[in-house]
Amino acid sequence: MKINKEIRRLSREMLRASFTDGQLDPGRISSLVDSLIAKKPRNYIDVLKNYRRLLRLELEKRQAKIETANEVDSATSSELISNLKKKYGSDLTAEFIVNPELLGGMRIRVGSDVWDGTVRNRLERLQQEL
Amino acid sequence: MSSILEEIETKIEGLKTSTTKSNVGVVRETGDGVARIEGLSDVMLNEMIEFPNGVFGLALNLEETEVGAILMGDNTLVEEGDEAKTTGRLLSVPVGKALLGRVVNTLGQPLDDKGPIKTEAFYPLEKIAPGVIKRRSVNQPVQTGIMAIDAMIPIGRGQRELIIGDRATGKTTIAIDAIISQARLNKAAEDAKDTNYRPLYCIYVAVGQKNSNVARVLDVLEKEGAMPYTTIISAPASDTATNQYLAPFAGAAMGEWFMDNKMDALIIYDDLSKHAVAYRQVCLVLKRPSGREAYPGDVFYLHSRLLERSARMSDEFGGGSVTALPIIETQAGDVSAYIPTNVISITDGQIYLETDLFYQGVRPAISVGLSVSRVGSAAQIKAIKQVAGKVKLDLAQFRELAAFAQFGSDLDAATRARLDRGQRIVELFKQKLYNPIPVEEQVAVIWAMQNGYLDPVPVERVKEYQLKLQDWLQTRKEGLLRAIREKKELDKDIESQLKAALDEFKTSWR
Numbered sequence: 061m062k063i064n065k066e067i068r069r070l071s072r073e074m075l076r077a078s079f080t081d082g083q084l085d086p087g088r089i090s091s092l093v094d095s096l097i098a099k100k101p102r103n104y105i106d107v108l109k110n111y112r113r114l115l116r117l118e119l120e121k122r123q124a125k126i127e128t129a130n131e132v133d134s135a136t137s138s139e140l141i142s143n144l145k146k147k148y149g150s151d152l153t154a155e156f157i158v159n160p161e162l163l164g165g166m167r168i169r170v171g172s173d174v175w176d177g178t179v180r181n182r183l184e185r186l187q188q189e190l
Numbered sequence: 191m192s193s194i195l196e197e198i199e200t201k202i203e204g205l206k207t208s209t210t211k212s213n214v215g216v217v218r219e220t221g222d223g224v225a226r227i228e229g230l231s232d233v234m235l236n237e238m239i240e241f242p243n244g245v246f247g248l249a250l251n252l253e254e255t256e257v258g259a260i261l262m263g264d265n266t267l268v269e270e271g272d273e274a275k276t277t278g279r280l281l282s283v284p285v286g287k288a289l290l291g292r293v294v295n296t297l298g299q300p301l302d303d304k305g306p307i308k309t310e311a312f313y314p315l316e317k318i319a320p321g322v323i324k325r326r327s328v329n330q331p332v333q334t335g336i337m338a339i340d341a342m343i344p345i346g347r348g349q350r351e352l353i354i355g356d357r358a359t360g361k362t363t364i365a366i367d368a369i370i371s372q373a374r375l376n377k378a379a380e381d382a383k384d385t386n387y388r389p390l391y392c393i394y395v396a397v398g399q400k401n402s403n404v405a406r407v408l409d410v411l412e413k414e415g416a417m418p419y420t421t422i423i424s425a426p427a428s429d430t431a432t433n434q435y436l437a438p439f440a441g442a443a444m445g446e447w448f449m450d451n452k453m454d455a456l457i458i459y460d461d462l463s464k465h466a467v468a469y470r471q472v473c474l475v476l477k478r479p480s481g482r483e484a485y486p487g488d489v490f491y492l493h494s495r496l497l498e499r500s501a502r503m504s505d506e507f508g509g510g511s512v513t514a515l516p517i518i519e520t521q522a523g524d525v526s527a528y529i530p531t532n533v534i535s536i537t538d539g540q541i542y543l544e545t546d547l548f549y550q551g552v553r554p555a556i557s558v559g560l561s562v563s564r565v566g567s568a569a570q571i572k573a574i575k576q577v578a579g580k581v582k583l584d585l586a587q588f589r590e591l592a593a594f595a596q597f598g599s600d601l602d603a604a605t606r607a608r609l610d611r612g613q614r615i616v617e618l619f620k621q622k623l624y625n626p627i628p629v630e631e632q633v634a635v636i637w638a639m640q641n642g643y644l645d646p647v648p649v650e651r652v653k654e655y656q657l658k659l660q661d662w663l664q665t666r667k668e669g670l671l672r673a674i675r676e677k678k679e680l681d682k683d684i685e686s687q688l689k690a691a692l693d694e695f696k697t698s699w700r
Contacts, residue, residue, distance in 0.1 A: 068254075117228070117255055169214070172231040177209035185210070190198065 063110055067103050071110040075118065083151045084118065121171035124154045129162045129178070144170065213276040215257060217241070220268050222475040223430050227257045227274045236316055240275045243267040247274070248281055248432070251476050258476045260432040262297065280316065283440045284309035285447035290391060293408060293422040296433040296440050301424055313443040315436060319498035326504040331569040332390065332456060332513055335371030335626020336364060338556045338619040341578035341636060342585075343541055346569030347390070347454050348502025348511040352533055354518045354525065355543030360554050361517045362403075363623045364541065365458040366410055368515065369394065371626035372456060373416035390513075391448055392420040393457045395441035397434050398464030401426045410624060427464075431475075434468035442499045442512070449503060449510035457500070461517035462493060466529045483528050490532050497536050525560075539563035552620060558585050572679035574629065577636040581615060588612020614644045617652035630674040631660050634688060637680070643692050647699075659695055667691050 074096070078089045093111075096104055124144050126132070132140070141154045148170055164179035215229025225247055233239065239247040239259050245267050251258030261268060262281075283298040286309040293302045300307055328346030345351045353361045369392040379387035394411075396404045404424050411417050421444060425437035438459045448455035459465065466489055473486035481487045493516075500514040516537065518530050523545065525534065534540055539562045548555035567575070591609055595601060601609070618639055621627070627635075635656055638644060647655045663671055670687050677684065 114255065172213050172215060172229040174212050174214050175209055176212065181210065 063106065064103070067106045067110055070101070070107045071114055074107070074111045075114045078115070082149075084115075084122070089115070122149070122152055123170070124148070124152055125157065125169040126154060127157045127159045127162060127167040127169075127178075129158070129160055129164050131158055132156060140168075144168070215274050217268060217270055217272045217274055218256070220261075220265070220270060223261050223265050223432050224472070224475045225259050225261055225265075225268055225274070227259060228255060230257045230274065230276060233257050233276050234278075236280060238277045238279045238281050240277050241268050242272050246277075246281075248436075250472070251478070260435075260472055260476070262430075262432055262436075265430070280314040281436070282312040282314050283443050285311050285313045285444050287391075289421045289444060290419060291417045291421075293404075293424055296423065296425050296429070296437045298440065298444075311447060313447055315439040315443050316495075317443065317446065317499065319495065320501045320503065320507075324503055324507045325501050328502050328511075328565050328569045330388070330454075330502075330511070331566070331571060332368065333371055333375060333626075333629050334364070334368040335374075335628070336367055336554055336621060337627055337632050337635070338554060338558075338621070339364070339541060340570075340629060340632055341574060341619075342558060342582045343539065343556070343561045343563040344566035344570045344574070345513065345515075345563060346502070346566045347388075347513050348500060349539070349563070349565055349569075350497045350500045350514040350516065350537040351563060351566070352516050352518060352537040352540040353543070354520060354530060354534070354540050355555070356520055356523055356545045359543040359545055359548050360623070361519070361543060362407065362460055364543075364554055365394070365460060365515055365517065366407060367624060367626050368392075368456065369411060369420055369458070370414045370416050370624055373411075373414065373419045374626065374628075376419050377415070388454050389419065390454045390456050392416070393423065393441045393445055393455060394420060395423045395425075395438050395457065395459050397425050397437050397459065397461060398427050398468060399424075399460065401428065414624060431468040431471040434465065435472050438462070438465055438496055442496060445512040446499060449501065449512045450508065452508040452510045454511045454513070456513045456515065459496075459514065459516040461519050462533055463519045463529055466492070485528060489529070490536075493529075493533055494536050497533075538565045552616060553623070554619075554621060556619075558582060559589065571629065573633045573674055573677075574636075576680050577633055577640055580640070581636065584608070584611055585615055588615070610645065610649075611639075613649045614639060614647075614652050617649060618644075618656055620653060627660070628671075628675070630671040631663060633674050633680070634663055634671070634691075635659060637685075637688055638692050641689075641692075643696065655699065658699065659692075662695055662698070663691065 074092050077092060078084055080088060093108065096108065126140065137156060144154065145152050162178040162180050165177045167178050168175045213230055213232040215227040217225050218228045219226040233249045233252065235249060235252060237249050239249055241247060245261060245263045245265065247259035247261045249257050249259050284307060288307050288309045292300055292304060292307060295301055328348045330347040332345040332347055334340055334345060339345065353364055355361050372390040372392055376389040379389065394407065404422065404426060408422060411420055423437050423441050425434045441457050441459065445455040445457045466485060469489060469492055470485050474480060474484065478486050497514055497516060500512045502511040503509055516533060518533050520530055521527065542557045542560035543555045544557040547557060587608055588611065591605055592612065595605070595609060618635060638659065644652055644655065670691055673684055
């Protein structure tokens with residue numbers, strides 16, 4: 061998608077206006093989208109697409125993807141989530157995924173940051189080292 | 191055996207406790223050797239990025255939500271949705287003496303069938319050039335063995351001298367002659383166990399050349415015995431634009447190792463026009479804004495930061511040097527095009543080769559009027575300075591008079607003498623390819639010309655006279671040549687010996 065300066069500027073402004081007290085506000089987001097559709101400025105569909113992309117990236121920053129080889133018990137998961145919230149803010153959401161290919165351990169991804177303590181990762185590193 | 195087991199054990203121990211933290215992104219778009227990656231929030235400029243299947247990339251564009259990276263290796267292995275990881279490392283190449291005699295690619299991997307290259311050190315491709323405190327002015331010559339260059343456009347160690355000219359005017363040949371000359375000097379010093387001589391190691395960087403050309407250069411260097419002192423970095427036309435763009439920087443990194451270790455290196459960038467074209471391609475697919483002739487805005491900086499890395503270090507910093515001979519190919523002799531003017535302004539002088547001269551049989555086809563060396567004369571040995579001081583002026587006067595003399599045959603004696611002298615100098619400076627002349631022979635020949643020994647020789651036989659004289663001096667007057675080589679200047683004693691020798695030769699010459 062070719063994005064011109066105007067589209068980028070407008071969608072960035074919309075993203076900036078989507079926050080209330082540093083947290084994404086669904087009500088403001090929907091009202092922003094509605095007003096944009098009502099006004100129909102030039103390239104408004106591309107603006108909306110880019111706004112959606114920026115929102116997705118913003119949401120990814122606030123979502124933790126926790127991959128484990130086996131199911132995690134509730135006590136561990138709640139401890140994990142509270143620890144992550146301490147680091148990344150209270151609006152963090154968590155998603156648990158079971159992936160037997162990891163063999164053991166845990167892999168947490170929040171935005172671009174990844175903590176990898178899986179057996180698979182260790183084996184891969186060992187393979188590289190040797 | 192037990193030590194290996196222990197080693198593995200310690201490595202496993204080291205891995206046990208560690209949970210690795212990394213910064214990742216997702217490939218959103220890939221093609222033309224470029225990938226656009228979403229994420230990678232901690233990536234640094236020029237940092238290496240690791241893709242699956244062992245492919246690496248280099249982060250060149252850091253944008254608000256995306257990173258543009260150029261891919262090295264097989265870029266068909268990278269797909270949309272792949273996870274890319276930062277490595278925290280800069281792109282580096284192996285450096286050291288183990289690379290001498292080898293043909294390698296941009297990443298320093300061997301392309302010849304001589305097995306793996308065992309080096310201990312790695313240098314980053316991009317490095318800030320040494321500052322003013324670390325440098326000193328050039329004071330040692332690079333003897334190219336080409337008489338016209340050594341006499342009139344001298345090159346010093348640490349200098350950047352551009353070789354510029356149209357296609358097929360002998361640009362690469364000059365560079366190869368210089369390499370062969372260094373190899374001969376290095377070998378002679380090794381054989382004589384001369385510890386005072388600083389060997390000059392050569393690095394030939396082929397950018398965007400035909401593979402057949404690189405093979406031919408390799409063949410010549412092997413035949414002339416120059417490969418033991420030379421590394422060839424090949425990024426041919428069939429290589430990716432990324433590799434072509436990075437190859438000169440790899441060469442500079444390899445040269446810097448010699449400089450940092452108190453040695454001297456000579457790098458030939460063949461050629462920077464194709465390098466600029468490869469960089470233009472990389473930048474256009476990265477969607478960077480384009481400027482004049484569609485080159486990106488920082489194409490000047492690309493070449494200036496590369497050539498600025500050539501330096502002569504001061505004695506406190508080891509006294510090593512990197513000399514650069516960049517080559518630029520012009521189109522129909524147009525030196526005022528974008529890339530040629532850029533590189534002319536960066537370098538410390540240029541050797542300009544003319545097509546017309548080439549077809550007139552003046553080879554190397556060096557245009558004396560347009561060629562200059564801004565700093566090299568400080569590095570010339572005294573003997574050459576003594577004999578060659580007036581040559582450039584004589585030639586300039588000859589060219590002026592030659593144009594004038596076309597219109598009339600009535601010339602006064604002084605003009606006639608000047609024309610005769612000029613014609614003889616032009617003949618003397620013609621030289622066969624891959625045949626560098628040692629500096630002491632150059633001194634003897636130019637001295638003979640300056641002192642009128644060539645005046646009775648017909649112009650068409652000047653070359654024959656010169657070759658015979660060189661032969662005769664090598665076989666009969668070895669002591670005299672050695673004296674010139676060692677004293678590096680013409681004192682009264684040597685001059686009288688030279689006079690006697692030339693008088694003796696005159697009697698035998700027919």
